[in-house]
Amino acid sequence: MxxxxxxxxxxxxxxxxxxxxxxxxxxxxxxxxxxxxLPMAVMAVIVYLLGMATGGSLWSLLRRSFAGARL
Structure with missing residues (x-):
């Protein structure tokens, strides 16, 4: 595996x-x-990294909100 x-x-x-x-x-x-x-490949990497940063922040914010709502 x-x-x-x-x-x-x-x-x-x-x-x-x-x-x-x-x-x-x-x-x-x-x-x-x-x-x-910029070259397309560089632009794709920048957009991907920005998406990772904002997506991770949103995910943690939603998790914290749901955890607070359960209490």
């Missing part, structure tokens, strides 16, 4: 690397009057 998990991680890392290589053309993102021009 351990080798299966390692194989899945290697396949996912390979797919991510292929995505980054194939999507390195620059894209422009505009938000609230700020424009940012």
């Amino acid at each position: 351990r080798w299966f998990h390692i194989a899945i991680v290697v396949l996912f890392a390979g797919a991510t690397l292929i995505f980054a290589i194939q999507n390195f053309q620059s894209v422009t993102m505009s938000f609230l009057g700020v424009s940012l021009r």
Whole structure:
């Protein structure tokens, strides 16, 4: 089972690397009057990291709210 998990991680890392290589053309993102021009792969990583940070914060806030409501 351990080798299966390692194989899945290697396949996912390979797919991510292929995505980054194939999507390195620059894209422009505009938000609230700020424009940012970066390669697509870099933009995807930034959006993913921001999503992880906000999603984790929301999840902990909801857990704390539900725990407080039970008391």
